[in-house]
């Protein structure tokens with residue numbers, strides 16, 4: 001089992017060539033990071049659909065996983081413009097982001113849609129990166145209540161399988177700074193308890209996303225299982241810095257377990 005999970009979504013920021021160059025740099029960094037190579041850090045990247053196959057090729061042999069940014073709730077059929085989770089699994093994609101705040105806000109994805117997509121991902125062997133988080137800045141307790149409700153609703157009828165829950169307070173996405181550590185810690189601790197108690201979800205983890213970058217993992221320490229990065233991993237050097245912090249955290253966790 002990984003000790004720390006670090007993911008990056010490129011959203012729709014990069015063009016094809018820039019994404020290819022970035023993936024090649026990530027592959028280099030992954031290959032030079034022993035904790036990625038030995039599986040203590042689970043590293044995944046989520047480029048756009050046309051970039052999935054080149055990304056799989058770029059990171060081959062480095063243990064970096066490739067995630068899609070979304071997937072359909074159906075395996076096949078008359079769903080023009082959708083991408084099947086079965087086809088994603090067939091090409092070697094291992095994970096899929098679901099319920100991201102931008103999909104909920106801009107494309108009207110409801111909890112019911114996210115639940116249907118989560119079930120579809122799991123029945124096709126994909127690990128859902130299930131994005132949850134409150135829309136307005138409220139107390140950590142209220143944030144936990146609404147995020148926990150989103151998790152419960154997404155997995156209520158889904159087949160068994162591991163989850164990566166990404167706690168992303170909507171107000172901290174695309175912001176200059178991440179949510180304060182004192183806020184995040186309450187929510188991620190609560191979500192970790194929740195997922196640990198869910199039947200059939202062994203190995204599930206809770207990561208933080210929303211203006212995350214170098215320095216944050218060291219601050220959050222044992223309060224999270226990792227980070228889900230956006231803009232602040234566009235610079236490969238910043239991702240390398242986060243992986244250095246993730247390595248320190250993985251080492252510390254191993255020390256605790258030894």
Ligand SMILES: O=C(CO)COP(=O)(O)O
Nearest residue numbers: 173174210211212230231
């Ligand atoms: O939404 C995010 C990752 O999915 C976070 O994006 P930013 O780090 O760019 O705010």
